[in-house]
Every structure is written in C-alpha cells, then in structure tokens.
Amino acid sequence: MAPEQPAAAQLEVFIDGEAVQVPKGSTVLEAARQAGSYVPTLCFDDRLEQFGACRVCMVGVEGGGPPIAACTTPCVEGMRIDTTDATARRVASNTVELVLSELPRPPAPHTELAGVARFFELGEPRWRGARHEPDEDQRHPYLVLQHEMCISCGRCIRACDEVQGAFALTATGRGFSANVTAGLDSGFRDSTCVSCGACADTCPTDAITEHLLLDLTSEIATNGEEGEGSR
Amino acid sequence: MSERFEQTTTTTCGYCGVGCRLEAHRADGNVVSISPALDGPANKGHTCLKGRFAHQFARSRDRLQAPLIREGDGFRLATWEEAINKVSTALNGIKADHGPDAIAGLASSRATNEDCYVMQRMMRAAIGTHNIDNCSRVCHSPTSFALRKSFGLSGATGSFDDIEQADVALLIGVNPTQGHPVVGARIKQAALKGLKLITADPRRIELADYGRIHLGNRPGTNAAFVWGLIGVVIRDGLIDEDFIARRTEGYQAVEEMAHTYTPEAVEEVTGVPAADLERAAHMYAGADRACILWGLGVTEHKYGSEVVRLLCNLALMTGNVGRPGAALLPLRGQNNVQGSSDMGALPDTFTDYRPVSDDAVTSMFEQRWGVEMKREKGMKIPEMFDAAVAGGLKAMYIFGEDVAQTDPDTAHVAEALESLDFLVCQEIFENETTRYADVILPSSSFLEKTGTFTNAERRLQLVEAAKEPPGEAKTDFEILMTVSAALGHEMEYETPSDVMDEIAEMTPRYAGLSHERIGRKGLMWPVAADGTDSPILYTDEFELPGGKAHFAPLPYKEPGDAVDDDFQLILVTGRRLEHYNAGTMTRRTGNVDLMTGDVLEIHPDDAAPRDLDDGGIATVTSRVGEIKLPVQVTDRIEPGHVFTTFHFPEVRTNLLVGQSSDVNTSCPEYKVIAVSVEHAQDREREPALA
Structure with a gap:
C-alpha cells in the first residue's frame, strides 16, 4: 500500500505555462482560477457539487488527447493545461452557439450566458432551427419561470436539492423539449418550493428570475440602453 | 453586468439571527432586489424568502415619513x-x-x-x-442567563460551521427550516450527508423527516426529557470522566439526582417512549462530536433557564463543548x-x-x-x-x-x-x-442604516445603508x-463607527472591535486587542472563576399551566417560514400572498370531536383571553396540543398568554398555554378585549 499522503498535500501544475501549487484533489478549473486564467463556465456554480454537463469549460492538455472539461477534471502532478487551446475553444464556442440557437431571443446582457457569448464573440447563431415558444409562468408572487429561456444546465435543480434541500424542481422532456418544472408541472406554489430563490440566483439565463427584475430588464431594453454585447 | 442597478451594497439581513450577508441592489433610489453574498460566513451564498424577497416593506406607502404628535384621538404631522x-x-x-x-x-x-x-x-x-x-x-434571556451560569459567557459556544463537522446533532424546541431557514437548510444538507439528527418537539418538524429519532415530548416537560437523557448516559457509562474531572465542578450532585429519572419515569411525564429515549441518549453520548441546538421551545417556559442549564450538563458530562463539531448553538430569534x-x-x-x-x-x-x-x-x-x-x-x-x-x-x-x-x-x-x-x-x-448586527454565532457583521430613509x-x-x-x-x-470605537475602548472582551476590522467577514467575540476573534469558546478554560464549568442539579418541575376539565388542550405558539414575528415587515410584502393568515394546527383526534375541518373557524379560549381563527387539521402535531403563530395582529394570539414566566429571567411562558378549542358557531362570541 502506498504511503498515505498528508491531507494538505500539494500538486504542481502548469496553467498556460505558469506553475501553480494546488491542494491535491483540486480541479483544473480551480487551478486555472488560481493562476488567473479565465475559463468560461455555464453549468458550474461554486455552491454546487461538480456536474460537468455543458462542455463550455473545455481546455487543452499538453501531451495529446481531446480537450477536457476543466470543472470536473482533477489535477495531476505536472499536468500542463492550455486554456486557449484552439480545439477546446472551438468545441466550447460551438456548444454555446447551439444553445443560443434554440432561444427565441438573446439572453439579457447581465446574464452569465450573455457573458459567455460575448467571450466567444458569438453573433446571431449560424443555425436557424427550431426555437422555443414563449411559455411564462407568473403564478408565484416573486418568481417567474420563462421556460423558453431554459438551457437545461440543471443549476436550478441542483441548487434546490444541494443548497436548500426543497427538491421542488425536476428536469423534464428530452432533446429539444428538455426543460425544468416545479413540482408535477404545477408551478412553484403547489410544489415543495419554499421560495428561497436559490434557483433564480443561480440561473445563467434568467429562465428563472424575479418579477421586479424582469420589469427592470425590459425597462432597460425599451429605453435603448441594452448592452452591445447582447448579440 | 450590473447596469440594471445604480448601486449594490453589501449588508447583513435584518430578519432572523442567522445573519445572512446580502447584496442589496438599488434602482431609482429603491432596493429592487437582494441576492446572497457569496462570501457570507453564515449563509455561504444562500438566503431565504425573507432575506431575499421580503424587502418591499421598506418602500411601503404607509412607512412613517414625518413625526406625529397626538391630537385628540388621532395624530397630526409635526x-x-x-x-x-x-x-x-x-x-x-x-x-x-x-x-x-x-x-x-x-x-x-x-x-x-x-x-x-x-x-x-x-x-x-x-x-x-x-x-x-x-x-x-421575551425570547432568549433564559439562554443568556444559563450559559453565563454554566460556562461563563452569554453566547453560542461555537459557530454554524460546527454543524457540518458534527456526527450527531440534538435539536430541541427549535424548528430551523421555518424559523431560521438558512441554518435549517445547512442542517438538512448535513443530515443528507450523514449527520445524525435527534429532534425533540411537540410537533413533528420538517427536519424530523431527515433525522434518525424524533421524540414528541409534551410541552413543558423539557427538563424531565433532558434528565432522561442524562440518566441513561450515566447508567450506561457513557460519560467523559476525564473531561468532567479536568474541566468541571459539581458533577456529583447531578449524578445523584439523575438516578430518579429512569427512562420509565421520564416516559410517564414526557410521553416519550423509554426505548426511544435510550436510543437518543446512546446516539448523542456515543458520538465523537455532538452539537445541541435549541430555540424558544426551550426558553419560553417557566423553567426555561433551568432547561438550558440541563442541556449544558448533558454537553459537559459527554465532553461535547469547546471542540470543532461539539457546540451548543442557541438559535437566536431576531x-x-x-x-x-x-x-x-x-x-x-x-x-x-x-x-x-x-x-x-x-x-x-x-x-x-x-x-x-x-x-x-x-x-x-x-x-x-x-x-x-x-x-x-x-x-x-x-x-x-x-x-x-x-x-x-x-x-x-x-x-x-x-x-x-x-x-x-x-x-x-x-x-x-x-x-x-x-x-x-x-x-x-435595516436597509437604511449603518452599524453592526451580532448574529447567533456571536459574529458582528457590518450593516450598510442601501438607500435613504423615506x-x-x-x-x-x-x-x-x-x-x-x-x-x-x-x-x-x-x-456609528465612533460608537463602536467607544464600545471597544470600554469593554475588554470587545477590545479589538472596529468597523474596519469587522470588514466583509465579521468578527466573533471575544475579540482581542489585536483583532483575533473566537470561533470556538472554552477550548482550554471556561470563563468562570477557576476556569471550570459548573454543573447544575435542577430537578424537573411542572410548567406554569396545565390542562384541566375546562381547558383540555395545550397551545404552543411559534413562527412560520413565510412570516416574521409581529409581521410588521413581512405582511407588507408578497409573502402575504404565500401565507395569508394564522391558522390553528390541531390533530385529527382533537378536531373530530369538535366537528372542526380544515378552514373551519375555532374559538380558542385560555384563562386570560380568547381569539378566533381557522384551523388546519394535521397529524404533525401530537394529540392534545394545538399550535399557532403570532404574525397577524387581527388574530392577536398573545391575548391568550398569561403572566407565567421564567423563574430567573421573566421570559414569558409562550409555549404552554392551557386552552379550550371549540367550533366558533357553538357559542356566541364575546369581544376579546373589553
């Protein structure tokens, strides 16, 4: 049996050529953040367990192999990561563009999805397939669920389960129909929802948001103050 | 991107004692949204529906906006x-x-x-x-009194972080998922990851569903219940002899008194099955690290302060104080x-x-x-x-x-x-x-002022104005x-920063406090002159003369009120998730839409003979007053008991509460009120207040 590693054992990895020391068990994303290299994420939230679904945090690893997801890959001693790897960027960028192509309108400029789209300098999606029809649930006094903006990243469901523990949200449908629902499609109020708002707080697209914020966002849009990066 | 907001201010929540750090976002001079601060030490990026959503009261049209002076039966602007x-x-x-x-x-x-x-x-x-x-x-003065007597200082012995580090947590007279939702969520998550919960409450609280043992002891019998645990711990040799010898005084008297509280005798008084009591005692005392959490279900009794001292006994005899994961955590209300x-x-x-x-x-x-x-x-x-x-x-x-x-x-x-x-x-x-x-x-x-709040962990956190007073x-x-x-x-x-400087200057245990030092992370008192704070108290010594903790041999005594032929049920009052205390703030927000009024929870066995169904109006009469309110029939409350809140002034629940109060601190006995409950149509209603 190998000698036991002390709990605080450190590893050395190289992010874009810079050596960083990270605790054993750290992910590539954590190492990249420590090195100050930006890696875009979409399904990731510090408050939640690792998930690794969206493939937006792809980075290259020196020594071959396809790009890896930074948020779920553990660091290995001596690993050399290229966060600007062309293949990784192309894969991630196309993924985001595909996500955007299903939405009936660009995400509001303040959302994480809009930020990621700006990072990849994505304009109007090249693919003009089916788009979601507006389907808004306003029955809750604070929360609004805009189903058409859901990208099935699962963050709201995981926040509900892992942070609050209300288990009120569920993933529904498959493929293009994949979405999120409260309770048995009964809305927040008739589910086990405790109105904590963790779902709205983590949502990267405002598919779940607050009435007041929605009013504010549309006010800004109609006043022509919309940020240029929104498309 | 934050163009939506003209300003974002990091502050501390003004609702319960958890002390969530919040980001208050302002637009057009008003707070329009609140999100949790990701680095909040108590809330770690989370908050509840009160902290996050119930902020509109601050811009309610009926805010007092000018001084008023009495004139005849009313007031005039001044x-x-x-x-x-x-x-x-x-x-x-x-x-x-x-x-x-x-x-x-x-x-x-x-x-x-x-x-x-x-x-x-x-x-x-x-x-x-x-x-x-x-x-x-009227809430935690018994806690303060008892902790000072047993350990020396008036505050939790650890922090909420101890919850995640504990193996077992005993929750008594507290309903965190309703009253302290963010700590409730932390406890629930810890339970899902293996923390063993023991819950003791006349109501089957939500966390009981995530726990190992639920004990529905009768209201007013907490002392007998805790003695029951102590008795089993001693009988079965689960005490920490070394800790008792090195760090405490007065154990002998507790050991002598404990022998009368056999599980069978305690079952008689509390209604808790002897076998459940034994299992709970073994689980608590058998853990390496065990926490005790309590709320007003312990303190708002005639002998509330004594029960807190008994809880201290239990922690002391098992060595569960002054270590990570072994904390006594009273959940403070406000x-x-x-x-x-x-x-x-x-x-x-x-x-x-x-x-x-x-x-x-x-x-x-x-x-x-x-x-x-x-x-x-x-x-x-x-x-x-x-x-x-x-x-x-x-x-x-x-x-x-x-x-x-x-x-x-x-x-x-x-x-x-x-x-x-x-x-x-x-x-x-x-x-x-x-x-x-x-x-x-x-x-x-709280959204319009500057200063500090101290949460239930003894943590001082900054409060910063997010808007102007109206x-x-x-x-x-x-x-x-x-x-x-x-x-x-x-x-x-x-x-206010100058005030804190004077507090620090005049108070040795707060010597290192200043607004600047409190910063984003807060400081847990005592704070030394160099700014070192104290996440865990009593690691080496208790803050009593000689440095030793004191056991308290205080016997169980009956509560101040009891059922009789005229008043056959015991009313327990408390809080609900959606509202906060007198409801002054939450009733002026969308939370009213989520919970529109107080209800009386009653067990089906008690509802049926009174011909009461869900929504039916009940007349509740105590020795001092009478109220009317709709009932909710539920088996989450033990038979013989009813429960309601005091969030709605039109119900005026506290008309029912008498003068009985804690013997040491005068904290009122809100939790044991003998009442009669009748179908409201059974008799003519008389005005509650003459």
Whole structure:
C-alpha cells in the first residue's frame, strides 16, 4: 500500500505555462482560477457539487488527447493545461452557439450566458432551427419561470436539492423539449418550493428570475440602453 | 453586468439571527432586489424568502415619513423640532416631578449594536435610570442567563460551521427550516450527508423527516426529557470522566439526582417512549462530536433557564463543548437579539454583561460619560408594565418593538400603556403600540442604516445603508443623538463607527472591535486587542472563576399551566417560514400572498370531536383571553396540543398568554398555554378585549 499522503498535500501544475501549487484533489478549473486564467463556465456554480454537463469549460492538455472539461477534471502532478487551446475553444464556442440557437431571443446582457457569448464573440447563431415558444409562468408572487429561456444546465435543480434541500424542481422532456418544472408541472406554489430563490440566483439565463427584475430588464431594453454585447 | 442597478451594497439581513450577508441592489433610489453574498460566513451564498424577497416593506406607502404628535384621538404631522421639543419637555418634566426612575426605555433587538448602545447611554446618562431592557427578555434571556451560569459567557459556544463537522446533532424546541431557514437548510444538507439528527418537539418538524429519532415530548416537560437523557448516559457509562474531572465542578450532585429519572419515569411525564429515549441518549453520548441546538421551545417556559442549564450538563458530562463539531448553538430569534443585550440594553448590566452593581464598572462609565449613576439595577420589561399599571412608571420610550402585539397578556400591556402619562415610539410603521403614543418618531429600516448586527454565532457583521430613509424619516442613530442632546446630554459621536470605537475602548472582551476590522467577514467575540476573534469558546478554560464549568442539579418541575376539565388542550405558539414575528415587515410584502393568515394546527383526534375541518373557524379560549381563527387539521402535531403563530395582529394570539414566566429571567411562558378549542358557531362570541 502506498504511503498515505498528508491531507494538505500539494500538486504542481502548469496553467498556460505558469506553475501553480494546488491542494491535491483540486480541479483544473480551480487551478486555472488560481493562476488567473479565465475559463468560461455555464453549468458550474461554486455552491454546487461538480456536474460537468455543458462542455463550455473545455481546455487543452499538453501531451495529446481531446480537450477536457476543466470543472470536473482533477489535477495531476505536472499536468500542463492550455486554456486557449484552439480545439477546446472551438468545441466550447460551438456548444454555446447551439444553445443560443434554440432561444427565441438573446439572453439579457447581465446574464452569465450573455457573458459567455460575448467571450466567444458569438453573433446571431449560424443555425436557424427550431426555437422555443414563449411559455411564462407568473403564478408565484416573486418568481417567474420563462421556460423558453431554459438551457437545461440543471443549476436550478441542483441548487434546490444541494443548497436548500426543497427538491421542488425536476428536469423534464428530452432533446429539444428538455426543460425544468416545479413540482408535477404545477408551478412553484403547489410544489415543495419554499421560495428561497436559490434557483433564480443561480440561473445563467434568467429562465428563472424575479418579477421586479424582469420589469427592470425590459425597462432597460425599451429605453435603448441594452448592452452591445447582447448579440 | 450590473447596469440594471445604480448601486449594490453589501449588508447583513435584518430578519432572523442567522445573519445572512446580502447584496442589496438599488434602482431609482429603491432596493429592487437582494441576492446572497457569496462570501457570507453564515449563509455561504444562500438566503431565504425573507432575506431575499421580503424587502418591499421598506418602500411601503404607509412607512412613517414625518413625526406625529397626538391630537385628540388621532395624530397630526409635526416638524422634527416640535416633536423633539415635546419629547424632551415631557421627559424632563416627569423626571423633575417623579424622578428618573419614573421613566423606562426599550431598545430594539432589530436595531444595530450602535443604536442599542446609544439608547442605553441615553437612558442611563441623559435620563439617569437603569430602566432599559430589550425584547431578548421575551425570547432568549433564559439562554443568556444559563450559559453565563454554566460556562461563563452569554453566547453560542461555537459557530454554524460546527454543524457540518458534527456526527450527531440534538435539536430541541427549535424548528430551523421555518424559523431560521438558512441554518435549517445547512442542517438538512448535513443530515443528507450523514449527520445524525435527534429532534425533540411537540410537533413533528420538517427536519424530523431527515433525522434518525424524533421524540414528541409534551410541552413543558423539557427538563424531565433532558434528565432522561442524562440518566441513561450515566447508567450506561457513557460519560467523559476525564473531561468532567479536568474541566468541571459539581458533577456529583447531578449524578445523584439523575438516578430518579429512569427512562420509565421520564416516559410517564414526557410521553416519550423509554426505548426511544435510550436510543437518543446512546446516539448523542456515543458520538465523537455532538452539537445541541435549541430555540424558544426551550426558553419560553417557566423553567426555561433551568432547561438550558440541563442541556449544558448533558454537553459537559459527554465532553461535547469547546471542540470543532461539539457546540451548543442557541438559535437566536431576531437579527440582533444577541447584540442588543451584549451592548448593555439591559436593566442590570453594561456592555458584556458587567453588572451595574459593580462599582468599578459603573465608575468607569460615569467618568467616560461625565454623569453619576445608581448601583441598583432597573426594571425588566414585565416589571415596567406592572409599575405603569400601579402608577409608579409615568413614561416610556419604546424603540422598535410592538409590545402591544408581541408581549404576553396583551390586555395587561394595553392597560399599562394607557396608564402612562407619556409614551414615545420610535418606529418605521404605526402598529398596535403606537396607538398609545403621544409622539411617534419616524425611523429607519435595516436597509437604511449603518452599524453592526451580532448574529447567533456571536459574529458582528457590518450593516450598510442601501438607500435613504423615506421622506423626513431619520436613522435611529441620528434620532437618539438628537433626543439625548435635547435632554441635556450631548454625545460626541459623529458616526456609528465612533460608537463602536467607544464600545471597544470600554469593554475588554470587545477590545479589538472596529468597523474596519469587522470588514466583509465579521468578527466573533471575544475579540482581542489585536483583532483575533473566537470561533470556538472554552477550548482550554471556561470563563468562570477557576476556569471550570459548573454543573447544575435542577430537578424537573411542572410548567406554569396545565390542562384541566375546562381547558383540555395545550397551545404552543411559534413562527412560520413565510412570516416574521409581529409581521410588521413581512405582511407588507408578497409573502402575504404565500401565507395569508394564522391558522390553528390541531390533530385529527382533537378536531373530530369538535366537528372542526380544515378552514373551519375555532374559538380558542385560555384563562386570560380568547381569539378566533381557522384551523388546519394535521397529524404533525401530537394529540392534545394545538399550535399557532403570532404574525397577524387581527388574530392577536398573545391575548391568550398569561403572566407565567421564567423563574430567573421573566421570559414569558409562550409555549404552554392551557386552552379550550371549540367550533366558533357553538357559542356566541364575546369581544376579546373589553
């Protein structure tokens, strides 16, 4: 049996050529953040367990192999990561563009999805397939669920389960129909929802948001103050 | 991107004692949204529906926006100058005619530490009385009393982080997923990851569903229940002999008394099956690291302070104090109920619970403030009301507390307020209490002020103004400074930060506190002069003479009220997730849409013979009052008991609560009220208040 590693054992990895020391068990994303290299994420939230679904945090690893997801890959001693790897960027960028192509309108400029789209300098999606029809649930006094903006990243469901523990949200449908629902499609109020708002707080697209914020966002849009990066 | 907001301010939540750090986002001069601060030490990027959503009360149209002066049966608008002049003239007149002790003040457990410190200084230095108290009197004063007696200091022994590090947690008389939702969520997540929960409550609380053992002991039998656990721990040799020998005094008397509390005898009193009690005792004492959490279900009883001491016994005999994952965590009700008492807004103590009878302490404050003060303590809240009715107390200055709704025996409180010659209320809304006021001073909500709150972990955290007070309303700091000056005692502070500097200077255990040091992460007292704070207390020594903790051999005694032929059910009162205390804030938000009114929870076995169904209206009568409200039939409450809240003034639940209170601290017995429950149509309803 190998000698036991002390709990605080450190590893050395190289992010874009810079050596960083990270605790054993750290992910590539954590190492990249420590090195100050930006890696875009979409399904990731510090408050939640690792998930690794969206493939937006792809980075290259020196020594071959396809790009890896930074948020779920553990660091290995001596690993050399290229966060600007062309293949990784192309894969991630196309993924985001595909996500955007299903939405009936660009995400509001303040959302994480809009930020990621700006990072990849994505304009109007090249693919003009089916788009979601507006389907808004306003029955809750604070929360609004805009189903058409859901990208099935699962963050709201995981926040509900892992942070609050209300288990009120569920993933529904498959493929293009994949979405999120409260309770048995009964809305927040008739589910086990405790109105904590963790779902709205983590949502990267405002598919779940607050009435007041929605009013504010549309006010800004109609006043022509919309940020240029929104498309 | 934050173009949506003109400003984002990091502050601390003004609802419960968890102390969530919040980001308050402002647009058009108003707070339009609140999100959790990701680095909040208590909330770690989470918050509940009160902290996150229930902020619209702050811009409610019925906020008090200008001073009001009584005129006939109503009030008229007044200028600040006129209102302050009226207050100072009346109070100085009463002081001249009847002496300073004819005046009493209440500080607010929702206000900042700095506000509370300034308020107690105003009462002590400007008026000259120790008649100053705060509403911790009616919630956790028994906790404070007992922890000081057993361990030395008045606060949790650890932090919420101990919950995740514990193997077992005993929750008694507390319902965190409703009353302290973010800690409730943390406990639930810890339970899902393996923390073994033992819950003890007359209601099957939500966390019982995530726990290993639920014990539905009868209201008022907590002492017998805890003795039952202690008895099994001793009988089965699960004590930590080394810890007892090295760190404690008085164990022998507890061991001798424990033998009478056999599981069978305890089952008789509490209704908890002997086998469950044994399993719970084994689980708690068998753990390497075990926490105890409690709330008002422990304290708001005739012997509440004694039960807290028994919980301390249990922790001491198993060595579960002063280590990571082994903490005693009272969940404090209001945002600053810890701090308001820490700051000396109490009739018998200055900051850090140093008694006014201690000549050295009082002399030090006399020198600092340039006044003379008595060495005899002042009146507690219930004594104030009794004195008002008897005629000795002539005036009160009530800051941020709706005593006419929240204190027990509402009819008695109303009589007391009516008996006063002069009442000042410093408030953000008109409420039941302001109806009796002569002057109402419009003040500020937590979103409009600067200072600090101390949460249930003893952690001081910064409060920063996210918006201006509405209209002509002022911050409480400014109002109290102005009133004090008008009374002839000018205070030299320019900002609340200056107040904190004086608190640090005057209080050895708070020596290192300053707004700058508190920063984004907060500081847990005691704070040494170099700024080192104390996440875990008593790691080496207890804060009692000799450094040892004290066991307390206090026997079980029956509660102040009991069922009889006329009053066959026991009413327990408490809180619900959607609302907060008197509802002053939450009823002015969308939370009302989520929960529209108080209901009476009743077990099916008790509802059926009374012909009560869900939604049916019940008349609830106690020995002192009567209310009507709709029922909710549920088997989450034990038969023989009913439950309701006190969030809605139209229900006025506290009309039912009598004068019984904790023997050491006068904390009212809100949790054991013998009542009769009838279908409302069974008899003519008489007015509740004559």
